[in-house]
Amino acid sequence: MSSSPPFINVRKQPRQARSSATVETILEASARILETRGLAAFTTNAVAERAGVSVGSLYQYFPTKEAILTLLIRRKREALIAALESERARADHRGLKCMVDGFVHAALVHQLERPGLSRSLEYAEATLPINAETEVLKRSIIVIVAEALSMHGIAEPQTSARDLAALTRGMADAGGLFGETDLASLEQRIRRAVYGYLGLGA
Amino acid sequence: MSSSPPFINVRKQPRQARSSATVETILEASARILETRGLAAFTTNAVAERAGVSVGSLYQYFPTKEAILTLLIRRKREALIAALESERARADHRGLKCMVDGFVHAALVHQLERPGLSRSLEYAEATLPINAETEVLKRSIIVIVAEALSMHGIAEPQTSARDLAALTRGMADAGGLFGETDLASLEQRIRRAVYGYLGLGA
DNA sequence: GCATATTATGAGCAATCACTCGTATTTCTT
DNA sequence: AAGAAATACGAGTGATTGCTCATAATATGC
Numbered sequence: 001m002s003s004s005p006p007f008i009n010v011r012k013q014p015r016q017a018r019s020s021a022t023v024e025t026i027l028e029a030s031a032r033i034l035e036t037r038g039l040a041a042f043t044t045n046a047v048a049e050r051a052g053v054s055v056g057s058l059y060q061y062f063p064t065k066e067a068i069l070t071l072l073i074r075r076k077r078e079a080l081i082a083a084l085e086s087e088r089a090r091a092d093h094r095g096l097k098c099m100v101d102g103f104v105h106a107a108l109v110h111q112l113e114r115p116g117l118s119r120s121l122e123y124a125e126a127t128l129p130i131n132a133e134t135e136v137l138k139r140s141i142i143v144i145v146a147e148a149l150s151m152h153g154i155a156e157p158q159t160s161a162r163d164l165a166a167l168t169r170g171m172a173d174a175g176g177l178f179g180e181t182d183l184a185s186l187e188q189r190i191r192r193a194v195y196g197y198l199g200l201g202a
Numbered sequence: 203m204s205s206s207p208p209f210i211n212v213r214k215q216p217r218q219a220r221s222s223a224t225v226e227t228i229l230e231a232s233a234r235i236l237e238t239r240g241l242a243a244f245t246t247n248a249v250a251e252r253a254g255v256s257v258g259s260l261y262q263y264f265p266t267k268e269a270i271l272t273l274l275i276r277r278k279r280e281a282l283i284a285a286l287e288s289e290r291a292r293a294d295h296r297g298l299k300c301m302v303d304g305f306v307h308a309a310l311v312h313q314l315e316r317p318g319l320s321r322s323l324e325y326a327e328a329t330l331p332i333n334a335e336t337e338v339l340k341r342s343i344i345v346i347v348a349e350a351l352s353m354h355g356i357a358e359p360q361t362s363a364r365d366l367a368a369l370t371r372g373m374a375d376a377g378g379l380f381g382e383t384d385l386a387s388l389e390q391r392i393r394r395a396v397y398g399y400l401g402l403g404a
Numbered sequence: 405g406c407a408t409a410t411t412a413t414g415a416g417c418a419a420t421c422a423c424t425c426g427t428a429t430t431t432c433t434t
Numbered sequence: 435a436a437g438a439a440a441t442a443c444g445a446g447t448g449a450t451t452g453c454t455c456a457t458a459a460t461a462t463g464c
Contacts, residue, residue, distance in 0.1 A: 012441095014441090015440065016430090016431065016432085016440065016441075018431085018442095019441060022441080022442085037329075038325075038328075038329035039241065039242070039325075039329070040329060043421065044421080045420080045422085048444095053443090054442060054444055055422090056423095056424080056442065056443055057442050057443070059422090060440095060441075060442080064422080064423085065423090119328060120325075123325040126321060126379060127239075127240035127242060163373055163391050166372045166373045166375065166377075167369050167372050167373050168372075169376075170368045170370075170372015170375070171365055171368045171372065173372070174364060174365070174371075175368075178364065189361070189365050189399065192398055192399045193369055193395040193396070193398050193399040194398070195398050196395050196397050196398005196399055197391065197394045197395040197398055199394070214410090216411090217409090218460090218461065218462085220411070220461085221411060221412090224411080224412085245450080246451080246453075247450085247451075247452085255412080255413095256413045257452090258453095258454080258455080259412050259413075261454075262411075262412080266452080266453085267451095267453090405464100406464090407462100407464090408461100408464105409460105409462075409463095410460080410462085411458105412458080412460085413456100413457080413458070414455105416453105417452105417455105418451100418453095418454105419450100419452085420449105420452095421448100421449080421451075422447105422448100422449090422450095423447085423449105424445105424446085424447075425444105425445100425446095425447100426443105426445105427442100427443080427444100429442070429443085430441070431438105431439085431440070431441085432437105432439070432440085433437090433438080434436090434437090
């Protein structure tokens with residue numbers, strides 16, 4: 001009954017620089033496999049091989065295959081949360097429109113950085129047994145947007161935040177799948193939909 | 203060089219009623235597994251067991267596991283195409299808004315009928331090696347909407363059709379995941395976004 | 405009723421899966 | 435330099451995978 005470990009998904013905490021590097025290598029190899037060949041190709045043997053690391057090393061830091069997925073999801077989420085929060089802070093004294101633009105831009109850049117990876121992690125999360133920690137991060141993304149919307153008098157901020165996130169994700173995903181390169185154009189089209197949803201004039 | 207078989211995904215054409223029933227049973231069992239337990243649980247043994255059929259029977263009608271997925275995807279696509287086309291036919295003499303409403307409604311009902319199944323098939327299709335036939339169906343969905351938009355003077359009808367489909371799918375998917383029951387409310391929110399995208403007044 | 409096609413069966417195969425464990429190597433501490 | 439701790443290794447485990455094939459059961463045509 002001593003202190004609980006800070007990371008339930010990591011079997012052993014890296015104490016030397018080289019083991020931290022190993023963990024990062026494993027995570028990046030996993031990400032590459034997920035984005036290029038999808039969840040079906042995501043096997044522990046494949047990850048170890050791609051990372052240039054033995055399976056044994058992999059299992060020293062991750063108790064299960066799913067733990068890798070969970071950590072990847074958490075990191076992605078945290079990155080998006082950071083981006084959204086910096087956007088909210090910057091937009092506090094600006095108008096609703098300007099702030100929404102910032103959110104859309106952050107979400108779009110975030111997702112189109114590695115579209116295939118985002119897609120795989122998204123599906124994995126919907127299929128995986130519900131992870132409390134991941135769920136909290138998911139909620140807090142919505143909460144950040146919802147609070148910002150609420151501050152500008154938008155009705156039903158929670159629902160609106162969920163809808164806008166879903167709308168943006170859907171269009172970004174399709175853009176990634178279609179091989180869209182003109183990010184600015186896609187961004188503008190998303191804004192049109194978002195403005196319409198919020199009842200703002202174009 | 204005789205006539206090519208009508209279905210490349212079916213190993214043997216059912217000739218008796220009972221074998222057709224077997225094929226349907228296999229498809230429905232696959233759908234249930236996909237929607238309740240996801241792609242990872244979708245194994246041929248699991249499908250056969252759930253269908254109450256032997257693996258051997260399964261492989262008499264489907265050359266590979268992926269062939270089942272392909273057929274499920276094709277059927278879903280064809281159903282949506284039929285719904286959209288009936289909507290287009292009915293809306294020929296109505297306004298743009300009314301027609302768009304019909305499209306949104308059809309797409310939403312189609313996806314929320316079995317949200318988990320839609321999600322799994324969607325991801326499977328993005329991961330599977332590109333299937334020409336499936337790609338054609340995907341395109342024709344966009345074409346149907348694009349032509350309708352074009353007829354009402356919407357600029358960039360192809361891109362707009364893709365965007366609206368993606369937007370609707372994203373919001374519907376999130377609604378399904380969230381367990382949203384009020385279909386009418388979700389439909390109305392989607393319409394707000396769509397109207398905004400198209401530059402129509404609410 | 406009999407021959408022939410059609411359909412159904414499931415034990416079992418090779419391949420692959422997630423994961424373990426005994427051992428070797430490297431780094432840290434002193 | 436030497437012992438201890440941390441890290442890396444990879445052959446090998448049992449389980450599961452996609453799928454085959456020899457055989458049995460059923461339906462159809464005459």
